[in-house]
Amino acid sequence: MGPVIGITSYVETASFTVWQDTRAALLPYSYVEQVVRAGGQPVLLPPAGAPAGLVTRLDGLILAGGGDIDPARYGAEPHERSGYVRKFRDEAEFALLAAALDAGLPFLGICRGLQVLNVALGGSLHQHLPDLVGHTDHCPGPGRFGHLPVTPVPGTRLAKVLGAEPVAVAHYHHQAVDRLAPGLTVTATAADGTIEAVESASGAFTMAVQWHPEAAEEHALFEALVQAC
Numbered sequence: 001m002g003p004v005i006g007i008t009s010y011v012e013t014a015s016f017t018v019w020q021d022t023r024a025a026l027l028p029y030s031y032v033e034q035v036v037r038a039g040g041q042p043v044l045l046p047p048a049g050a051p052a053g054l055v056t057r058l059d060g061l062i063l064a065g066g067g068d069i070d071p072a073r074y075g076a077e078p079h080e081r082s083g084y085v086r087k088f089r090d091e092a093e094f095a096l097l098a099a100a101l102d103a104g105l106p107f108l109g110i111c112r113g114l115q116v117l118n119v120a121l122g123g124s125l126h127q128h129l130p131d132l133v134g135h136t137d138h139c140p141g142p143g144r145f146g147h148l149p150v151t152p153v154p155g156t157r158l159a160k161v162l163g164a165e166p167v168a169v170a171h172y173h174h175q176a177v178d179r180l181a182p183g184l185t186v187t188a189t190a191a192d193g194t195i196e197a198v199e200s201a202s203g204a205f206t207m208a209v210q211w212h213p214e215a216a217e218e219h220a221l222f223e224a225l226v227q228a229c
Contacts, residue, residue, distance in 0.1 A: 003059035003229035005040040007031050008093055008113075010066055011047060011086065030214040031064055031110075038222035040229070047092035052099040059229040060106040063093055063113030065212060068175060071127060074119050079127035081174065094120055101206065106228040108221060109208030111173050114198060117208045123181030129174050133192040138171045145170040145215060150188045150196040157199050157207060158187040161224045169196075169211040176210060 009027040016024070025046035035042040040060065045051045055061070067084025071077065073094075078085075097120050100107055109117045115125055130136050137146045149166040152159040177195040180186065188197035188209070200206035205228035213221045 001041050002039040003041065003226055004043055005035050005060045005062060005225065006043050006045045006054065006058045007035065007062045008064050009044045009046050011089065027064060028214065031062065034214050034219050034222045037219050038226045040226045047089040051092055052095040055099040055103050055105055058105060060225050061100045063097060063109045063116050065111035069115055069119055074124040076124065076127065081128040104204060106205040106225055108225045110214065111210060111212055114208035114210050115175060118177050118181045118184065118198065121181035121183055123177060124179040125175050126178045127175055129176050129194065133194060138194065139174045145172050145212065148190055150190050150211065152188045153186060156185065156187040158197050161220050170215040171211050173210055
């Protein structure tokens with residue numbers, strides 16, 4: 001068995017087989033496929049109980065995408081477009097991340113996962129990116145990815161994984177980093193200046209991207225995580 005990679009999950013109302021409008025712990029299966037393809041063993045971590053206690057049983061951690069973080073966590077009032085705030089998920093994932101960072105666990109944050117990392121370390125967020133950049137290309141519509149290029153910063157861990165040339169990636173986010181947390185380094189930006197990736201300035205394998213690599217055909221980021229484990 002390959003390295004055990006924990007992946008956080010949603011808790012939402014869903015319909016499947018004969019069950020309609022059922023509260024479920026769920027995750028797009030593409031996350032699972034990417035981890036398996038990269039040689040890892042995925043384990044889903046619902047925001048219930050005390051998932052932070054599982055860190056000693058994991059080889060790596062992915063904080064997956066999802067709804068917006070409660071803006072009170074970075075001292076802001078809710079924007080009218082903030083949505084899908086799940087305070088129970090915030091509580092579970094902030095505790096899980098803190099335990100993972102303390103343990104030096106290899107970490108990959110995806111979309112919301114980047115935002116959790118930044119806020120947990122003392123940063124803040126732009127609550128509605130179109131107000132800042134003047135367009136909706138980062139999130140063109142419900143269930144539709146935007147495909148914008150991001151440019152990795154030369155010399156960063158991300159550039160070593162993806163190269164230093166602009167690369168088109170799948171976006172689905174209406175929030176982004178505002179104040180960068182101490183201890184993080186920007187590793188990729190979009191043409192409009194949006195911070196699209198960060199990593200730990202300490203050199204530990206703590207990486208996060210604002211886009212959705214689980215939706216891509218390539219799996220270099222997942223391979224890098226598994227190799228770090």
